[in-house]
Amino acid sequence: MDVSNAKSQMRKGMIEYCVLLLLRHRAAYANDIIARLKASDLIVVEGTLYPLLTRLKKDGLLQYEWQESTQGPPRKYYALTAEGETYLNELDRAWLELGSSVQQLRLTAENFTPQTTTAQ
Amino acid sequence: MDVSNAKSQMRKGMIEYCVLLLLRHRAAYANDIIARLKASDLIVVEGTLYPLLTRLKKDGLLQYEWQESTQGPPRKYYALTAEGETYLNELDRAWLELGSSVQQLRLTAENFTPQTTTAQ
DNA sequence: TTAGGTACTATGCAATACAAAGTACCTAAT
DNA sequence: ATTAGGTACTTTGTATTGCATAGTACCTAA
Numbered sequence: 157m158d159v160s161n162a163k164s165q166m167r168k169g170m171i172e173y174c175v176l177l178l179l180r181h182r183a184a185y186a187n188d189i190i191a192r193l194k195a196s197d198l199i200v201v202e203g204t205l206y207p208l209l210t211r212l213k214k215d216g217l218l219q220y221e222w223q224e225s226t227q228g229p230p231r232k233y234y235a236l237t238a239e240g241e242t243y244l245n246e247l248d249r250a251w252l253e254l255g256s257s258v259q260q261l262r263l264t265a266e267n268f269t270p271q272t273t274t275a276q
Numbered sequence: 277m278d279v280s281n282a283k284s285q286m287r288k289g290m291i292e293y294c295v296l297l298l299l300r301h302r303a304a305y306a307n308d309i310i311a312r313l314k315a316s317d318l319i320v321v322e323g324t325l326y327p328l329l330t331r332l333k334k335d336g337l338l339q340y341e342w343q344e345s346t347q348g349p350p351r352k353y354y355a356l357t358a359e360g361e362t363y364l365n366e367l368d369r370a371w372l373e374l375g376s377s378v379q380q381l382r383l384t385a386e387n388f389t390p391q392t393t394t395a396q
Numbered sequence: 397t398t399a400g401g402t403a404c405t406a407t408g409c410a411a412t413a414c415a416a417a418g419t420a421c422c423t424a425a426t
Numbered sequence: 427a428t429t430a431g432g433t434a435c436t437t438t439g440t441a442t443t444g445c446a447t448a449g450t451a452c453c454t455a456a
Binding site for chain 3: 164165167168169171172200201203204207208211225227228229230
Binding site: 161164168186187206207225227228230231232 | 432443
């Protein structure tokens, strides 16, 4: 079984959160976002990001404005809307809850350990 | 936009990890697993779990043995195979990496400058 | 023998990451 | 002016996976 596939599956649903996180304090356009995600070891490609941005825009979580570029066509700079900030705060909570659930499972797993007390 | 949907998406891909985590030191059958996941605030239903168990079995990560029950039909008790343990350890690492990536995004959100990409 | 509960299975749908091909715009070289 | 190359964005199709729902098989008890 392929671990990289599992990692990819783990990232699913996290990407939306991560993109919003990136935009929390600073507007950015697509290539910025990709570069910053990559800097955090989260590989995301255009084909994933653009539809996501479009969807978040359509849902009122993001807005954008065109900005000229000195090298190439103008860029869509995305930023959070007020609704987007609220939503992001809820995702923050969801993320913490998920983390604590996993943590709890890791600990519970040991509590239920009668013989295998060797937690390597 | 619906936060519960986003949470559901976050859980996707995590459930496999959580189930394996549950079975790390102790065999269990379906209803056990569901109850323990629920105890960690991870709601999983039969329609999700059974196909997952079947898939993990088929991939050689899990094995099971029938055990009689005093009340009702016999149960499939699932346990990790050696391969499953190895795989779980890799998922552990993937989980930690993902967590650190998100953490990094939360921290660097304020002081990251996109100009660093000019290094290329 | 029948009724009800428990354990497991099978089928179809919705959401999403991803690959790949395509469109539009800008700058620079000829 | 025209063409070539790069950047930014869009569109379409596919695979995976969680979930809802309906269905099957087995056990116990009346």
